[in-house]
Amino acid sequence: MNVISVLKYLTLLVFSYCAYGQTCLHKNLSKSLDYQVSFERTKNDSCIISVTVIKKDSNISLQTVVIKSEFIFEKDFQDCAFTRSYTTHVNDDHNNADNQFEDFIVADFNFDGKEDFAVKRDSGGNGGSLYSYFIQNDNEKFELNDYLTNTMVYFPIIFNKKKLTLTTLVHANAYQRNRTIYKCDSKTTWKIVSEKLEN
Secondary structure (H helix, E strand, O other): OOOHHHHHHHHHHHHHHHHEEEEEEEEOHHHHHHHHEEEEEEEEEOOOOOEEEEOOOOOOOEEEEEEEEEEOOOOOOOOOOOOEEEEOOOOOOOOOOHEEEEEOEOOOOOOOOOOOEEEEEEEEEOOEEEEEEEEEEOOEEEEEEEHHHHHOOOOOEEEEEOOOOOEEEOOOOOEEEEEEEEEEEOOOOOOEEEEEEEE
């Protein structure tokens, strides 16, 4: 293999990695846990996202969850810094216009004092990206929450710890947005307490 062939091969290898896969180790999103987020594009816009939860003090992997997606834009999961933490306040200054929140977000969605996380599972449309939500149980394991994942879907713009509510604000049409408030009834259940259109 001559030098030109080697350079072409290396260029193709680097391009393939950038376009179709990425692994990011996040050490600044939690005080007790590290998160390794791996992204692999399988075909067209489909991809597989895996999140490995690592105990910070012992470096032991506690769990890996896998999310399969049918629609992720090329721009998503290309920048390891496009994350957010409501625990350590990483990227608090991000401007999330049009509900385009980060690829991976650490937050306490059920207000029990434990970290949970959300993973972008679909780049969405005018309403914004769609998320899969994982809630931490008493055994330091993260479980997919069906209600937040399939009903709330979008990332909340407001966390109200006093009222135990999450609020989403999503484009309903060209002139209005839909504001929905979800109340946490227990560690794993929510219900809609308010829904209205606003200009």
